[in-house]
Amino acid sequence: MSAQPLPKTPTFRLDERRALVTGAGRGIGLAAAAALAEAGAHVTLCARTVNEINEAASALREKGFSADTLALDVTDVAAFRAAVDARQPYHAFLNNAGTNRPNPFAVVPVEDFDVVMNLNVRGAYFAAQSVARRMIATGTRGSIINMSSQMGHVGGANRSLYCASKWAMEGFSKAMAIDLAPHGVRVNTLCPTFIETPMTKPFFENAAFKESVLAKIKLGRLGTVEDLMGAIVFLAGDASSLMTGSSLIIDGGWTAD
Numbered sequence: 001m002s003a004q005p006l007p008k009t010p011t012f013r014l015d016e017r018r019a020l021v022t023g024a025g026r027g028i029g030l031a032a033a034a035a036l037a038e039a040g041a042h043v044t045l046c047a048r049t050v051n052e053i054n055e056a057a058s059a060l061r062e063k064g065f066s067a068d069t070l071a072l073d074v075t076d077v078a079a080f081r082a083a084v085d086a087r088q089p090y091h092a093f094l095n096n097a098g099t100n101r102p103n104p105f106a107v108v109p110v111e112d113f114d115v116v117m118n119l120n121v122r123g124a125y126f127a128a129q130s131v132a133r134r135m136i137a138t139g140t141r142g143s144i145i146n147m148s149s150q151m152g153h154v155g156g157a158n159r160s161l162y163c164a165s166k167w168a169m170e171g172f173s174k175a176m177a178i179d180l181a182p183h184g185v186r187v188n189t190l191c192p193t194f195i196e197t198p199m200t201k202p203f204f205e206n207a208a209f210k211e212s213v214l215a216k217i218k219l220g221r222l223g224t225v226e227d228l229m230g231a232i233v234f235l236a237g238d239a240s241s242l243m244t245g246s247s248l249i250i251d252g253g254w255t256a257d
Helices: 027-038 050-062 077-085 110-138 160-183 207-216 226-236
Strands: 018-022 042-047 067-071 092-095 142-147 185-192 247-250
Touching: 018 027, 027 042, 027 050, 027 092, 027 226, 042 050, 050 067, 077 110, 092 110, 092 226, 110 142, 110 160, 110 185, 142 160, 142 226, 160 185, 185 226, 226 247
Parallel strands: 018 042, 018 092, 042 067, 092 142, 142 185, 185 247
Antiparallel strands: none
């Protein structure tokens, strides 16, 4: 009697694939670039901070990985689109560039609204559109990962502006997933809790704020960029091949209640 064939676990490798990461000079973006490169992808690190992405790409190449850079501002929609059109299509895109300017709702300045929404919504939206258009034009199947937040699922004190931007991202990501599915392009969001990065470090120097954050994270600690690296590789490749229009929430239990 022959044994039933065993299912084969999908690969988490990304060999012979190309990945683009925005906001790749530091923090989550840098960790994402490292994770994707370690999984075998050729990675393009994109940011305005030329020295940072050059140093990061050099460090990856020194370890035997494949990496190059793209120095530009994603809010320059025309420049970003031209750069993507001039390159081979990408199989994975981590749409990570973003910012935050916390303030109580009653005092949020118009200038802050414009800066945050211009990058987190307008910039992210059209960056994804540029990558998707290139995928469609070349028949490239792949994965777009929009870097959202737990704050795209809940509210938070002094976070009305950031929440607005990430709730917007959650909405357009679901609609993108529907539009792009016929082309074999998947779209999901990655939604971390508070992660220790250069951008968030100044916030945690406020002991009361840090204590309030830890009180909401059920696992009792801040997140690290390493906590996200496996999820990024998962979303980028075949292991998540039936996942689109969804959110992967890595929040230590923040949104559980």
